Amino acid sequence: MSIKTPTTLEQAQALGLNESEWAVILKRLGRAPNETELGIFSVMWSEHCSYKSSRRHLRKLPTSGDCVICGPGENAGVIDIGDGQACIFKMESHNHPSFIEPYQGAATGVGGIMRDVFTMGARPVALLNALRFGAPEHPKTRALVSGVVAGIGGYGNCVGVPTVGGETNFHAGYNGNILVNAMCVGIADTKSIFYSAAKGAGNPVLYVGAKTGRDGIHGATMASAEFDDETEAKRPTVQVGDPFTEKRLIEACLELMQTDCIVAIQDMGAAGLTSSSIEMADKGGVGIDLNLDKVPQRETHMTPVEMMLSESQERMLIVLQPGKEAQAQEIFERWELDVALIGKTTDTGHMVLHHKGQVVCDIPIAPLGDDAPNYDRPWVETPSQPAIAHSDVADADLTKALQTLMGCPDMASKRWIWEQYDRHVMADTIRASGGAADAAVVRVHGTQKALAIASDCTPRYVQADPYEGGKQVVAECWRNIIATGANPLAVTDCLNFGNPERPEIMGQFVRSIDGMAEACRALNFPVVSGNVSLYNETAGAAIPPTPTIGGVGLMGDVRTAMGFDGARAGDSLILIGKTDGWLGASLYLREIEGREAGAPPPVDLEDEKRNGLFVSDLILKGDLNAVHDLSDGGLACAAADMALASKCGVELCAHNALPAAAWFFGEDQGRYLLAVTAEQTDSILALAKGAGMTAMPVGRMQGTAVTLGDCAPLVLDLLAQTYENWMPDFMEDA
Amino acid sequence: MSAAVIVFPGSNCDRDAVSALSKHTTKQVHRVWHRETDLPKVDLVLLPGGFSYGDYLRSGAIAARSPIMKAVSKHAMRGGLVVGICNGFQVLTETHLLPGALMRNVGLKFLCKTAPLRVENTQTAFTRAYAGQESTSILIAHHDGNYFADDETLDRLEGEGQIAFRYVQNPNGSSRDIAGITNKAGNVLGMMPHPERAVDALTGQTGGLAFFESLAGALS
Numbered sequence: 001m002s003i004k005t006p007t008t009l010e011q012a013q014a015l016g017l018n019e020s021e022w023a024v025i026l027k028r029l030g031r032a033p034n035e036t037e038l039g040i041f042s043v044m045w046s047e048h049c050s051y052k053s054s055r056r057h058l059r060k061l062p063t064s065g066d067c068v069i070c071g072p073g074e075n076a077g078v079i080d081i082g083d084g085q086a087c088i089f090k091m092e093s094h095n096h097p098s099f100i101e102p103y104q105g106a107a108t109g110v111g112g113i114m115r116d117v118f119t120m121g122a123r124p125v126a127l128l129n130a131l132r133f134g135a136p137e138h139p140k141t142r143a144l145v146s147g148v149v150a151g152i153g154g155y156g157n158c159v160g161v162p163t164v165g166g167e168t169n170f171h172a173g174y175n176g177n178i179l180v181n182a183m184c185v186g187i188a189d190t191k192s193i194f195y196s197a198a199k200g201a202g203n204p205v206l207y208v209g210a211k212t213g214r215d216g217i218h219g220a221t222m223a224s225a226e227f228d229d230e231t232e233a234k235r236p237t238v239q240v241g242d243p244f245t246e247k248r249l250i251e252a253c254l255e256l257m258q259t260d261c262i263v264a265i266q267d268m269g270a271a272g273l274t275s276s277s278i279e280m281a282d283k284g285g286v287g288i289d290l291n292l293d294k295v296p297q298r299e300t301h302m303t304p305v306e307m308m309l310s311e312s313q314e315r316m317l318i319v320l321q322p323g324k325e326a327q328a329q330e331i332f333e334r335w336e337l338d339v340a341l342i343g344k345t346t347d348t349g350h351m352v353l354h355h356k357g358q359v360v361c362d363i364p365i366a367p368l369g370d371d372a373p374n375y376d377r378p379w380v381e382t383p384s385q386p387a388i389a390h391s392d393v394a395d396a397d398l399t400k401a402l403q404t405l406m407g408c409p410d411m412a413s414k415r416w417i418w419e420q421y422d423r424h425v426m427a428d429t430i431r432a433s434g435g436a437a438d439a440a441v442v443r444v445h446g447t448q449k450a451l452a453i454a455s456d457c458t459p460r461y462v463q464a465d466p467y468e469g470g471k472q473v474v475a476e477c478w479r480n481i482i483a484t485g486a487n488p489l490a491v492t493d494c495l496n497f498g499n500p501e502r503p504e505i506m507g508q509f510v511r512s513i514d515g516m517a518e519a520c521r522a523l524n525f526p527v528v529s530g531n532v533s534l535y536n537e538t539a540g541a542a543i544p545p546t547p548t549i550g551g552v553g554l555m556g557d558v559r560t561a562m563g564f565d566g567a568r569a570g571d572s573l574i575l576i577g578k579t580d581g582w583l584g585a586s587l588y589l590r591e592i593e594g595r596e597a598g599a600p601p602p603v604d605l606e607d608e609k610r611n612g613l614f615v616s617d618l619i620l621k622g623d624l625n626a627v628h629d630l631s632d633g634g635l636a637c638a639a640a641d642m643a644l645a646s647k648c649g650v651e652l653c654a655h656n657a658l659p660a661a662a663w664f665f666g667e668d669q670g671r672y673l674l675a676v677t678a679e680q681t682d683s684i685l686a687l688a689k690g691a692g693m694t695a696m697p698v699g700r701m702q703g704t705a706v707t708l709g710d711c712a713p714l715v716l717d718l719l720a721q722t723y724e725n726w727m728p729d730f731m732e733d734a
Numbered sequence: 735m736s737a738a739v740i741v742f743p744g745s746n747c748d749r750d751a752v753s754a755l756s757k758h759t760t761k762q763v764h765r766v767w768h769r770e771t772d773l774p775k776v777d778l779v780l781l782p783g784g785f786s787y788g789d790y791l792r793s794g795a796i797a798a799r800s801p802i803m804k805a806v807s808k809h810a811m812r813g814g815l816v817v818g819i820c821n822g823f824q825v826l827t828e829t830h831l832l833p834g835a836l837m838r839n840v841g842l843k844f845l846c847k848t849a850p851l852r853v854e855n856t857q858t859a860f861t862r863a864y865a866g867q868e869s870t871s872i873l874i875a876h877h878d879g880n881y882f883a884d885d886e887t888l889d890r891l892e893g894e895g896q897i898a899f900r901y902v903q904n905p906n907g908s909s910r911d912i913a914g915i916t917n918k919a920g921n922v923l924g925m926m927p928h929p930e931r932a933v934d935a936l937t938g939q940t941g942g943l944a945f946f947e948s949l950a951g952a953l954s
Contacts, residue, residue: 153844158785160746244744244788335743420844422875427750427931443936558936
């Protein structure tokens with residue numbers, strides 16, 4: 001096909017564009033696009049790049065606040081952490097590639113999110129991963145877990161950024177579509193933050209990093225469609241990662257950022273050279289001319305459309321100040337990276353591509369953004385679930401129930417996973433996975449400050465009630481950060497849902513955003529960056545709605561960092577927050593009664609805030625030995641965690657009104673378990689009473705077993721075995 | 735008294751090593767780029783952890799052939815102190831400044847955990863400050879830490895007091911639980927655990943303090 005040959009509607013449809021989108025292209029160009037141009041429109045208007053189903057709803061999220069330097073719209077969010085320093089962070093999904101090719105899919109997910117962060121001038125200092133796999137008994141699960149974990153470790157360990165936290169769940173709802181959400185946090189000087197607007201015509205465009213190959217072509221389009229039986233034939237659309245190149249790219253870019261060479265910089269992520277060049281030109285209000293013959297190529301005979309759509313990894317596009325070409329090139333050559341001047345910015349407002357002496361693309365840039373589809377997809381409210389009455393829950397052996405819960409796939413120790421991650425490189429990790437704290441704590445290098453970082457989502461709540469579930473996602477993340485003694489500042493979101501063209505899925509999306517927006521506003525916890533991943537379906541079965549949140553908090557003095565491993569024999573346990581014994585959508589109901597039923601616990605955001613700030617004050621005053629938030633498995637599981645981490649038994653009292661299962665395993669929100677010395681108990685209870693809080697003594701640290709009321713004690717050694725053994729037994733039982 | 739930390743393009747523990755050395759050993763720490771052919775005048779050379787050249791081939795194999803390693807070997811031959819940590823240990827075996835090889839962990843997985851260690855010889859330049867301390871704990875973080883040598887070499891290492899550290903619970907399949915060794919002359923040490931990450935109580939790890947104090951003693 002000649003480069004002049006016009007394409008057809010059928011070709012456009014094969015690339016995922018619909019009839020009305022095709023009509024807009026014809027109108028804007030005044031002609032049919034050629035193959036290269038069509039390819040560019042198809043990726044720019046894919047769900048993944050254009051947010052066409054989500055855009056109008058994302059606007060509801062609060063994005064400003066005292067700490068916010070840069071909200072959504074750039075490569076990552078930027079917040080002020082004082083002393084002239086900024087924290088830059090984002091979470092992103094790599095679900096589809098990870099299902100098709102788990103090692104490379106997960107590895108390149110980590111690589112991509114790191115580039116989003118260092119592109120803005122930050123040195124990456126921490127990685128987290130929120131992973132959702134299918135049911136353990138599903139034949140693919142073990143291989144997917146093994147590949148994803150090795151891929152995450154293989155990339156992060158080599159680059160030398162510690163993987164400090166995350167979460168892992170298993171549910172049959174992810175059997176055909178796992179979720180791999182990677183988060184990266186970096187630190188920059190507020191004076192040297194870099195943006196992507198390529199202002200000014202006539203500036204040189206520099207390509208740096210790895211060579212361009214045919215890998216990942218149409219990856220963004222793949223990520224915007226459902227899976228079917230043919231999915232595994234899509235393996236060639238998955239990119240291959242090279243962490244050694246990424247490491248050199250980080251060092252070279254950060255070195256260049258110390259100079260005054262850069263006008264704008266952007267990594268080549270989804271839709272590669274296309275989206276990076278168009279976004280930089282569009283934001284800068286300029287045109288861009290590229291000579292594709294200059295693009296470093298790994299393969300021969302690559303066509304313009306292949307080069308423009310390649311998602312080869314570890315590549316960056318930089319617009320330089322004129323005259324700085326040699327200075328910039330020298331840095332990349334020293335790091336043994338490919339570097340090439342491939343074009344310049346122009347005043348035409350067009351993207352013009354040259355290839356072998358011919359113009360192979362000439363399209364106006366503004367319409368790619370301005371005319372990008374923006375759909376108001378029909379949606380329906382998720383039917384509400386009835387609350388579960390206490391009388392509807394059978395009596396059970398609660399000692400056995402505790403042991404079952406602590407050894408169930410969602411609760412059991414993930415040591416098998418996190419021991420494969422270098423959690424301590426950079427020597428600033430204070431608390432990481434397995435470090436007995438509700439959030440990871442990473443010191444800001446060379447200071448006494450630290451960041452607390454957590455990722456959270458409880459999909460079963462969101463599924464049962466997207467609005468309350470959406471609130472809970474944010475509230476739990478905030479609570480986890482509070483429990484370490486940090487001040488929660490801002491979040492990034494990673495919204496994983498099914499096919500938005502189905503009204504019930506769109507309903508989950510719309511209502512969970514409503515809930516998240518309300519919680520973010522109430523807790524002063526703005527969203528500064530994020531990512532939407534739709535079409536997470538296989539053969540018509542959607543994943544449970546999974547809007548994952550990654551939150552960042554700041555503590556002024558790392559020595560105040562709190563965990564749940566400091567409880568000592570004789571300590572009293574105080575429960576902060578109201579308990580109604582809410583068992584709807586609880587882990588207890590699912591694991592003990594085999595029922596996924598009922599409304600999830602409601603989140604009272606005022607209570608949440610008051611309780612959190614109260615606990616935060618106590619931590620800063622140094623009054624507490626240990627703090628743990630209550631979440632999955634309620635009071636009993638929080639106490640069991642504390643007992644295991646503190647290596648000391650726990651005796652919990654029964655409640656005088658609530659049935660035992662509801663009291664010990666209810667998942668009411670906004671609650672914390674505190675361990676305090678016996679002498680301080682009364683004064684803390686009095687303080688809580690004075691502040692109008694619900695606080696009550698619920699037991700003490702004592703002995704070598706966990707005892708729930710008058711149930712038989714569960715010996716710590718046995719509990720530890722149950723907790724530790726599930727994952728290695730599962731993974732090694734091939 | 736001064737030290738040099740060699741920086742390969744994929745080193746990622748160089749900053750941690752520089753910072754531990756400057757805080758606990760000597761203020762004079764140079765960073766030396768792998769493409770240099772000469773070392774500054776130093777008493778100690780440290781090869782840091784990381785993935786020197788990506789380690790897609792055998793770990794440390796390409797680094798062992800980089801320009802700076804000739805100078806490092808000369809420094810070692812003259813009796814200068816050389817420390818290789820993790821990837822640095824792998825580079826030292828590939829350079830044959832230390833005997834044996836580091837194979838993939840028996841579990842075939844990367845492993846990051848705190849490893850309880852026995853300090854086997856407190857008479858070396860690297861371990862003197864552990865005197866009176868039979869054991870310590872230092873983090874390991876590696877994929878290829880399974881130390882291998884033939885029995886004759888292992889017997890000799892034991893006979894000559896060249897085993898500096900042993901794992902209390904062997905995490906990676908290393909022959910005779912070896913975590914760190916010296917050369918016969920006692921001026922070159924390689925170890926898989928990361929003492930440079932274990933010098934700060936706030937991180938929960940202090941088992942490496944005595945290591946850097948030993949070096950300070952050896953340099954003074």
